[in-house]
Amino acid sequence: MVVSRDKNPTAQETFMQMAQAAGLRGRLLVTVGLLILARLGVFIPVPGINRDEFARAIQNSPVIGFLDIFTGGGLSAVGIFALGIIPYINASIIMQLLTAAIPALENLQKNEGEAGRRKISQITRYVAAGWSVIQSLGITIGLLRPYALNYGPIFIAETTLALTAGSLFVMWLSELITERGIGNGASLLIFINIVAILPKTLGDTIEFAQAGGQENVGKVIILLLVFLVMIVGIVFVQEGTRRIPIISARRQVGKRLYRERTNYLPLRLNQGGVMPIIFASAVLILPGSLAGVANSGGEGFLANVGQVLTQVATYLSPNGPTPWLYVLIYLLLIVFFSYFYASLIVNPVDMSQNLKKMGASIPGIRPGRATSEYVEKVLNRLTFLGAIFLGLVAVVPTAVESATGVTTFQGLGATSLLILVGVAIDTAKQIQTYVISQRYEGMVKQ
Numbered sequence: 001m002v003v004s005r006d007k008n009p010t011a012q013e014t015f016m017q018m019a020q021a022a023g024l025r026g027r028l029l030v031t032v033g034l035l036i037l038a039r040l041g042v043f044i045p046v047p048g049i050n051r052d053e054f055a056r057a058i059q060n061s062p063v064i065g066f067l068d069i070f071t072g073g074g075l076s077a078v079g080i081f082a083l084g085i086i087p088y089i090n091a092s093i094i095m096q097l098l099t100a101a102i103p104a105l106e107n108l109q110k111n112e113g114e115a116g117r118r119k120i121s122q123i124t125r126y127v128a129a130g131w132s133v134i135q136s137l138g139i140t141i142g143l144l145r146p147y148a149l150n151y152g153p154i155f156i157a158e159t160t161l162a163l164t165a166g167s168l169f170v171m172w173l174s175e176l177i178t179e180r181g182i183g184n185g186a187s188l189l190i191f192i193n194i195v196a197i198l199p200k201t202l203g204d205t206i207e208f209a210q211a212g213g214q215e216n217v218g219k220v221i222i223l224l225l226v227f228l229v230m231i232v233g234i235v236f237v238q239e240g241t242r243r244i245p246i247i248s249a250r251r252q253v254g255k256r257l258y259r260e261r262t263n264y265l266p267l268r269l270n271q272g273g274v275m276p277i278i279f280a281s282a283v284l285i286l287p288g289s290l291a292g293v294a295n296s297g298g299e300g301f302l303a304n305v306g307q308v309l310t311q312v313a314t315y316l317s318p319n320g321p322t323p324w325l326y327v328l329i330y331l332l333l334i335v336f337f338s339y340f341y342a343s344l345i346v347n348p349v350d351m352s353q354n355l356k357k358m359g360a361s362i363p364g365i366r367p368g369r370a371t372s373e374y375v376e377k378v379l380n381r382l383t384f385l386g387a388i389f390l391g392l393v394a395v396v397p398t399a400v401e402s403a404t405g406v407t408t409f410q411g412l413g414a415t416s417l418l419i420l421v422g423v424a425i426d427t428a429k430q431i432q433t434y435v436i437s438q439r440y441e442g443m444v445k446q
């Protein structure tokens with residue numbers, strides 16, 4: 001086997017390990033098998049629903065279109081995996097917020113070690129189960145009721161049970177992938193669901209190009225070039241870090257004196273990843289989803305609320321009468337959630353205390369409060385730059401689509417691009433880490 005002594009394994013070494021190393025090969029096969037199983041469940045239908053009418057009714061729904069990205073078409077097909085991994089992701093977000101707000105959960109995460117993290121994971125599963133029941137019941141009553149062949153208590157119970165069981169099964173698959181496969185299970189499930197809609201998107205784009213001659217071909221090429229530039233930019237920003245130098249003080253252990261060591265503290269340019277865009281998109285589609293629920297409640301107060309929410313949703317739509325208002329609010333929400341999510345991930349005060357405990361400091365900055373203020377200042381600047389980048393990624397493809405008239409890529413927006421690139425980078429890094437560990441094991445045996 002070809003073994004490189006460089007820091008990162010070569011492509012040849014990586015593929016050789018994937019083919020020959022039993023451990024890595026087994027993990028890859030487990031991952032692929034479980035992903036295939038997750039995709040098969042999308043096409044197992046929930047009984048008792050007129051799918052043709054349902055598909056026509058939701059064809060232009062922005063809410064269903066947004067959620068369908070993460071389920072790989074499972075929601076529009078009303079399969080038993082219609083909810084997919086969405087309840088588990090929602091539960092994880094809720095637990096992150098609660099961990100920052102509730103001292104007991106924060107203590108579990110920071111001070112209880114592996115046992116505390118396992119307990120938080122168990123609580124997350126319970127929250128995901130309860131959220132699955134709520135979402136399944138909401139979809140059954142609020143969305144599927146007009147298309148049920150025999151609507152009643154039995155239909156509600158059976159459909160809610162089927163959707164909840166499917167969501168919990170997908171959650172179990174994601175944890176199996178994380179534990180016994182390669183990569184993060186939840187992220188890979190979203191990744192494969194987005195990839196699943198690519199053939200249809202590309203097919204529609206080719207038909208659009210063939211129908212309009214050279215003019216449409218030029219428009220498609222321009223849009224593809226924009227997507228390519230966005231992908232390259234996402235890679236650079238996802239990998240971009242600010243390295244703050246830190247110096248470890250001298251220390252003596254027994255008769256041995258350890259000299260000062262220079263290291264660095266990495267702060268990512270985009271701390272929140274794709275989450276700010278997801279939160280901002282969810283807020284913008286919330287009035288439309290609430291309007292649908294209110295309008296289905298009949299006449300009276302709910303109907304008036306539904307009309308108001310419908311007007312709000314119209315103005316908050318990219319195709320509405322005021323697209324500039326949509327873009328402005330979208331950018332402001334992305335900036336807000338970028339700072340919000342960065343504050344959850346990085347705590348400058350805790351970072352300063354940890355550096356002080358390790359006997360390390362930033363050159364020219366006094367330990368304690370001055371260090372936390374310095375880290376917070378750097379983090380705010382990085383978060384602002386990352387938020388501006390996320391805003392460009394979210395708005396530019398949509399603006400180019402509107403300018404060129406190519407609407408076949410609407411399912412592959414900024415959120416999808418960030419998820420695809422981010423998950424691909426993280427999974428590739430994990431494979432490289434496994435290859436490096438195998439390399440050093442081989443050196444030890446020699």
